[in-house]
Amino acid sequence: xxxxxxxxxxxxxxxxxxxxxxxxxxxxxxxxxxxxxxxxxxxxxxxxxxxxxxxxxxxxxxxxxxxxxxxxxxxxxxxxxxxxxxxxxxxxxxxxxxxxxxxxxxxxxxxxxxxxxxxxxxxxxxxxxxxxxxxxxxxxxxxxxxxxxxxxxxxxxxxxxxxxxxxxxxxxxxxxxxxxxxxxxxxxxxxxxxxxxxxxxxxxxxxxxxxxxxxxxxxxxxxxxxxxxxxxxxxxxxxxxxxxxxxxxxxxxxxxxxxxxxxxxxxxxxxxxxxxxxxxxxxxxxxxxxxxxxxxxxxxxxxxxxxxxxxxxxxxxxxxxxxxxxxxxxxxxxxxxxxxxxxxxxxxxxxxxxxxxxxxxxxxxxxxxxx
Amino acid sequence: xxxxxxxxxxxxxxxxxxxxxxxxxxxxxxxxxxxxxxxxxxxxxxxxxxxxxxxxxxxxxxxxxxxxxxxxxxxxxxxxxxxxxxxxxxxxxxxxxxxxxxxxxxxxxxxxxxxxxxxxxxxxxxxxxxxxxxxxxxxxxxxxxxxxxxxxxxxxxxxxxxxxxxxxxxxxxxxxxxxxxxxxxxxxxxxxxxxxxxxxxxxxxxxxxxxxxxxxxxxxxxxxxxxxxxxxxxxxxxxxxx
Ligand SMILES: [Zn+2]
Numbered sequence: 328x329x330x331x332x333x334x335x336x337x338x339x340x341x342x343x344x345x346x347x348x349x350x351x352x353x354x355x356x357x358x359x360x361x362x363x364x365x366x367x368x369x370x371x372x373x374x375x376x377x378x379x380x381x382x383x384x385x386x387x388x389x390x391x392x393x394x395x396x397x398x399x400x401x402x403x404x405x406x407x408x409x410x411x412x413x414x415x416x417x418x419x420x421x422x423x424x425x426x427x428x429x430x431x432x433x434x435x436x437x438x439x440x441x442x443x444x445x446x447x448x449x450x451x452x453x454x455x456x457x458x459x460x461x462x463x464x465x466x467x468x469x470x471x472x473x474x475x476x477x478x479x480x481x482x483x484x485x486x487x488x489x490x491x492x493x494x495x496x497x498x499x500x501x502x503x504x505x506x507x508x509x510x511x512x513x514x515x516x517x518x519x520x521x522x523x524x525x526x527x528x529x530x531x532x533x534x535x536x537x538x539x540x541x542x543x544x545x546x547x548x549x550x551x552x553x554x555x556x557x558x559x560x561x562x563x564x565x566x567x568x569x570x571x572x573x574x575x576x577x578x579x580x581x582x583x584x585x586x587x588x589x590x591x592x593x594x595x596x597x598x599x600x601x602x603x604x605x606x607x608x609x610x611x612x613x614x615x616x617x618x619x620x621x622x623x624x625x626x627x628x629x630x631x632x633x634x635x636x637x638x639x640x641x642x643x644x645x646x647x648x649x650x651x652x653x654x655x656x657x658x659x660x661x662x663x664x665x666x667x668x669x670x671x672x673x674x675x676x677x678x679x680x681x682x683x684x685x686x687x688x689x690x691x692x693x694x695x696x697x698x
Numbered sequence: 699x700x701x702x703x704x705x706x707x708x709x710x711x712x713x714x715x716x717x718x719x720x721x722x723x724x725x726x727x728x729x730x731x732x733x734x735x736x737x738x739x740x741x742x743x744x745x746x747x748x749x750x751x752x753x754x755x756x757x758x759x760x761x762x763x764x765x766x767x768x769x770x771x772x773x774x775x776x777x778x779x780x781x782x783x784x785x786x787x788x789x790x791x792x793x794x795x796x797x798x799x800x801x802x803x804x805x806x807x808x809x810x811x812x813x814x815x816x817x818x819x820x821x822x823x824x825x826x827x828x829x830x831x832x833x834x835x836x837x838x839x840x841x842x843x844x845x846x847x848x849x850x851x852x853x854x855x856x857x858x859x860x861x862x863x864x865x866x867x868x869x870x871x872x873x874x875x876x877x878x879x880x881x882x883x884x885x886x887x888x889x890x891x892x893x894x895x896x897x898x899x900x901x902x903x904x905x906x907x908x909x910x911x912x913x914x915x916x917x918x919x920x921x922x923x924x925x926x927x928x929x930x931x932x933x934x935x936x937x938x939x940x
Contacts (some may be wrong), residue, residue: 375778379785379788379921380919380921382788383788383791383792383918386792387792397792412778416744416778416782416785417781418785420782420785420789421789423786423789424785424786424789424792425793426793427752427762427793429793686749687744
C-alpha cells in the first residue's frame with residue numbers, strides 16, 4: 328500500500344511516499360530555513376506563504392522519486408496539527424482535495440505521533456532494498472525533542488499513548504536556539520551548538536538542572552538566564568560592538584565576544600545541562616514502565632551528545648532490572664520534520680480505522696493523548 | 699436547467715472557488731448553465747469548502763471527471779481564507795490534472811455592475827475592519843480596473859469617494875456601520891445588500907473565456923494577492939508556536 332504523506336505544520340514543505348508503513352520510497356523536504364534565518368526564528372505568515380508555492384513541486388517530486396503516477400497513490404495522509412494555523416491550512420486543504428479528486432481515503436495525523444513513527448521507517452540504502460530491522464517492541468518510552476516539542480511518551484501498543492511529561496516553558500530545540508543566540512553562534516541553534524561544543528569542556532561551567540522532583544516534566548527557561556550570566560564577563564564592551572544586525576526579534580542581535588572567550592566550553596556546558604535532564608528522565612521512565620525499547624524522535628534526536636548520554640543512562644539505570652533495552656533513533660533525515668513519518672503513521676492509523684472526512688479541520692494545539 | 703444538446707461525454711465544466719472572505723462561495727458552469735452556492739463560512743472555510751463542492755456536484759448531477767478546469771479567487775481578502783481556496787484548488791489540479799485559472803476577487807465583485815453605465819468601486823473585506831477597494835470603468839471599449847487597489851479603513855474609502863467627480867456604484871461586503879458612512883456620501887449609490895454579495899458565479903464567468911481559449915495560470919506559482927506585507931511581531935522557536 329502506497330501512502331502519500333504531506334506535512335506543512337511549520338517551516339518545511341514535505342511530501343513522501345511510504346509503502347506499508349515502513350519502506351520509504353521517496354522523501355522530499357523543501358526547507359525554508361534560509362528564509363527564516365534572517366529573522367532568527369520562524370515567522371508564521373512567511374511560512375504559510377512559502378507552503379503555497381512549494382506544495383505542488385514537492386508533491387510531484389515525491390511521486391516522481393517513488394516512480395509512481397497519481398493513480399498509484401492508495402491513501403493520502405496529512406498532518407492536522409499541532410503546528411502553525413496558516414501553515415497547516417495549506418497541507419490539510421491540498422491533501423483533502425487531492426484525496427477527493429483521486430477517490431482515495433484521507434488520513435489526518437497528529438504531528439507528534441508522526442515523529443514517534445519515524446522510528447518504524449526504513450530508508451533505502453544505496454538505492455537498493457533497505458536493511459530490514461524489526462519494528463520497535465512495546466511497551467516503549469519515546470522522548471520527542473525538537474524546536475517545538477519536548478514530550479515524554481509511553482506507548483503500550485499502536486495508537487495507545489500516555490503522555491508522561493512535557494516542557495513547562497521552552498522546548499529543548501528552542502533552548503538550543505536561544506543559547507546559540509546568546510553566544511552569537513547563529514540559527515538554527517541545535518546543530519551549531521553541537522559543532523562548537525565538540526571542542527569544549529562540558530564540565531567547565533556549572534549550569535542548573537531543573538529536576539522538578541519526581542515529575543517527568545521539563546523546564547529550560549532558567550538555563551538561558553544562567554548562561555547569560557556566565558557569558559557576560561566575556562562580552563565586548565558596547566562601544567566596541569559592531570552595529571547589531573537588523574532583525575525584528577529583540578534577542579536577534581549577534582553578540583560580540585572577546586577573542587579569548589571560552590565559547591566552546593560555554594556551548595559544551597550548556598548542551599550537557601540540556602541533555603542530562605532529558606536523558607535521566609527518559610531512562611527513569613523506561614525503568615518505571617518496564618520499557619522494551621527507548622525511542623528518540625524529533626530534530627534534537629540528531630544531537631550526538633543526547634544519543635550518547637541517553638544510551639549511558641538507559642544502560643546504567645535499566646539494564647540491572649530489565650536486561651538490555653535498545654535505544655533507537657531515526658536517521659537524521661527522518662528526525663527533522665518530514666512527510667515520510669506522516670505516511671508511516673497513517674498506515675497504522677488506517678489499520679485502526681482512522682479515516683478522515685472532507686470536513687476535517689486543522690488542530691493547531693493538538694496534543695497526543697489516549698488510545 | 700434544460701437538457702444539453704451536447705453528448706454527455708463532451709460535457710466540460712469549470713469549478714470556481716472563492717474563499718477570499720468569510721462569505722465563501724463555489725460555482726459550476728459549462729459556459730451556459732451555472733450552479734452556485736454562497737454562504738457565511740466564518741473562519742470555517744477549511745471544514746466547509748470541499749464538502750460543499752461534493753454537495754454541489756451531486757446537486758447538479760455531474761461527475762468530478764467532467765470538471766475540466768478549476769478557477770479560484772486570488773484576493774485580496776483575508777490571508778487564511780485565500781489560502782484555503784488556493785490550496786483546495788491546487789489539490790484538485792494535482793489530482794485531476796486540469797488547468798488552474800486565478801481570478802482577482804475585486805474583478806469578481808465588480809462584474810455584476812460594470813455594464814450599468816456608471817463607474818463602480820468594488821470593495822472586499824480584508825478582516826479586522828479593514829477594506830480593500832478599487833475603481834472600475836469603461837475604457838477603450840472594455841471595462842477594467844482604472845486605478846490600483848487601496849487598502850484602509852472605511853473612513854479612508856469615504857475620503858476617496860468624496861474626491862471622485864463622477865457618481866459611483868459601490869459594491870461589496872460592508873457591515874451596517876460601513877454602509878451608513880458610505881451611503882451618506884453624495885453621488886454614491888449603494889445597491890441592496892443582497893445584490894452587493896460577491897458571487898462565485900462571477901469568478902466562474904471571468905475565468906470561462908480564458909479556459910475555453912486554452913489559457914491557464916501556472917499552478918505552481920499561483921498564490922494569493924497579499925496587499926500588505928508580513929507583520930513580524932513575535933519570535934518563535936524552530937518549531938513555531940506548537
Ligand atoms: Zn516536528
